[in-house]
Amino acid sequence: MxxxxxxxxxxxxxxxxxxxxxxxxxxxxxxxxxxxxxxxxxxxxxxxxxxxxxxxxxxxxxxxxxxxxxxxxxxxxxxxxxxxxxxxxxxxxxxxxxxxxxxxxxxxxxxxxxxxxxxxxxxxxxxxxxxxxxxxxxxxxxxxxxxxxxxxxxxxxxxxxxxxxxxxxxxxxxxxxxxxxxxxxxxxxxxxxxxRIGECSLSLAAVARRLKITPRQIQRLFAGEGTTFSEFVLDQRLVRAHGLLIESQRSGRSISTIAFEAGFGDLSYFNRTFRRRYGATPSDIRTAPRRF
CATH class of the missing domain: 2.60.120.10 (Jelly Rolls)
Incomplete structure (x- = not known):
């Protein structure tokens, strides 16, 4: 071959x-x-x-x-x-x-x-x-x-x-x-x-530094997909939180702990963006995941 x-x-x-x-x-x-x-x-x-x-x-x-x-x-x-x-x-x-x-x-x-x-x-x-x-x-x-x-x-x-x-x-x-x-x-x-999605310190500048490219280059890459770096990070954190909430039925972790593990530093911001993304609260997902 x-x-x-x-x-x-x-x-x-x-x-x-x-x-x-x-x-x-x-x-x-x-x-x-x-x-x-x-x-x-x-x-x-x-x-x-x-x-x-x-x-x-x-x-x-x-x-x-x-x-x-x-x-x-x-x-x-x-x-x-x-x-x-x-x-x-x-x-x-x-x-x-x-x-x-x-x-x-x-x-x-x-x-x-x-x-x-x-x-x-x-x-x-x-x-x-x-x-x-x-x-x-x-x-x-x-x-x-x-x-x-x-x-x-x-x-x-x-x-x-x-x-x-x-x-x-x-x-x-x-x-x-x-x-x-x-x-x-x-x-x-x-x-x-x-x-590094669970790190609160995750930033455009830090990613650019690790990959040895400029922040502006990264911004242009996401602009080509019709989105932004910040929007991508937020979406990935919400996806991570969603998965952790379903798992929390077995682990018993609190919603605030899950939000922190997904990289959110502000619980009210997490709740607000999560509901906008999934049409349900984090508590809804954890208690009745199959409905959402």
Missing amino acids: MVKLDPAPLINSVYYSDARVRALHGLGIGFWSFANLRVDRTRELLDGCDDLLMVIGASGNRLVSHRGREQAVGAGEAILMATAETATMTYPSASRLISLRLPRKALTPLVPNPEDALMRPLRPSSEALRLLTRYVRDIDDLYRSAGAELQRLIVSHVIDLAALVIGASRDGEAVAEKRGLAAARLAAVKADVGA
């Missing part, structure tokens, strides 16, 4: 290999874990495909041999290879990586000469690489819940981010930033908010 490989232990000892592969509308995504392994792509295993393979280090180290060159790829680093040519990768110790099989015909409108980037370290720890890694890790949940049109859009976002990592042309960069980069930034903002 991804690429034909011949793995073997690097030394005569215990080895480990695990792979999870996805094929999505021409895009291949692989999540790999290796230890004490040598992986060869020999001439006999070449399949005539001229796609490009991006390898992103998640943890540990690996040595890549391709086109007569060797390159170490550490965590947070990436390298590009051609699937039409032989390659060898060695993993002396525990190592996790992500691989992307990128269709050349989808990539070249954004990166006219991707061959120039083969076996060249790709912008380590750049924003595009960080966002690409995060977006790909979440892609299973995104992709399974999406319709066919949205699935194709998700794939185009990955291609956009990969193009920015490789080095897009000026026109390609403009397209990729407006499309894939914006989508990945918004997904990262929403994930950060979701992870």
